[in-house]
Amino acid sequence: MEGWLVSGSRLGEIGFWADRTPVHEAARRGEILQLQQLIANGACVNLVTYDSITPLHEASLRGQTQCVKLLLAAGAQVDARNIDGSTPLCDACASGSIECVKVLLSHGAKVNPPLYTASPLHEACMNGSPECVRLLIDVGANLEAHDCHFGTPLHVACAREHLDCVKLLLNAGANVNAAKLHETALHHAAKVKNADLVEMLVEFGGNIYARDNRGKKPSDYTCKSSQTAKCLEYYEKTPLSLSQLCRVSLRKATGQQGLAKIAKLNIPLPLMKYLSYN
Template sequence: METENTRPYFFGDIGCWSERTEVHKAASLGQVSRLQDLIQSGASVNIVAVDSVTPLHEACVRGQAQCVQLLLEAGAQVDARNVDGSTPLCEACSAGSLECVKILLEHGAKANPALTSRTASPLHEACMGGNSDCVKLLIEQGAGLEAYDLYYGTPLHVACANKHTDCVKVLLNAGAKVNAARLHDTPLHHAAKSMLVDMIEILVEFGANIYARDQHNKKPVDHTTPGSPSATYLQSYEVTPMSLQQLSRLAVRKKLGTGALKDIGQLDIPKILIGYLCYQ
């Protein structure tokens, strides 16, 4: 298959490259009929361009679900990696394409591909883009809640740093460790820097340590603006002991771990208590 030399083409954060095949182009543009014709004429669905980008990567980064389905049915490698180590699932999660994510997982894509020094996990990518539906689906497929990225930390760190409260809720309810640390930075430090009161409240309700010190020996409140709602909330919490009710909820959730939501729903207790334990 001949490559097409055109003007430089920018592929997300991967960089600039100019050699794309017709298969790459059709996959990227969602040209299903054209892609089908190319495949039937013998074009390889696993041909790589510069930076090891496959047509499947292209289709995923553009959210072209029909092309993703077609490529996989024609034998595209579902966990192919580009030069940075990103798989098509990483690209689909970054793009926020729930349909593409579903198709990839149905075809055996790994929810927990081995991390490299240059790439994050699919769950990190979904949290980075604030794609809470993708986050839920990945968790259902066993995505590692504590997968650790050298640059970002855990998915919860990523969700907090990027101000995605919905993703924070999903992760915490699934059992993510609220006090996970990266260079002593906790998710609460990130939320405090953004001064998002709703996010701060959620983290604290799930047991975030308001006294944790980061690498600069600062508590979360030290990253807020004095007199702001975020600062006021954290300061008030420092002088207000956690209620026995809250402590009991945290103890139950900690004991049940990542299976908390499923296990709590099976308890023979009033629905109002189930709702409280599930932070509903």
């Protein structure tokens, strides 16, 4: 997502400073025939604009799958970074284009590029694209990648109230109590006043007593008598059932890698579904 990240670019690896070119415009607009002709006439596919955006960034950000394929076939650098540090895969996830994401990954795009800010998984959660989130998880995206402004992908998904993405992250083993300045996903859920989100996080072991850097619990960010406040008040007064506590503890002990093997355990199907929150 252009302008959302803060990082350095690597201009020396992808070209030189240039104005926006016809290749950029064709890629942005999805003009396949025009792009083919430009490439056939020798146009460079790795030229960068003043903000270090390549044609591949343009095509990825706008979900132009065929243009992405053409550019990659012509030698576009799959992990080029723009001035914000964003790679084409980040931009494809920001656009929610699952097809572009698949193409980029098939050409070796790094699912965990060495960024100090938002990862492709952050972008998919920001956009609210469960398909992209699921695919990134399947190919090994770091669930605990930390952005200095937004925290983990779980923080982002909760702040944007993308419950499908939150459920995918939690089921895959994301740390429900990961903190950004001591602020947890539950703090975000309380701030956006989403009782369903609060309930989901608590069921996965969210700590309702966690305090942020201001010393406030999630419930301190709710309005009295609101549904969110009532939900948190209920959990403060009513401890989780023994079966629920066992489920949370077992999943925590199993770890992210082990959770994927639950379906292979020789245990009754109802218990397997319970452990997998199905």
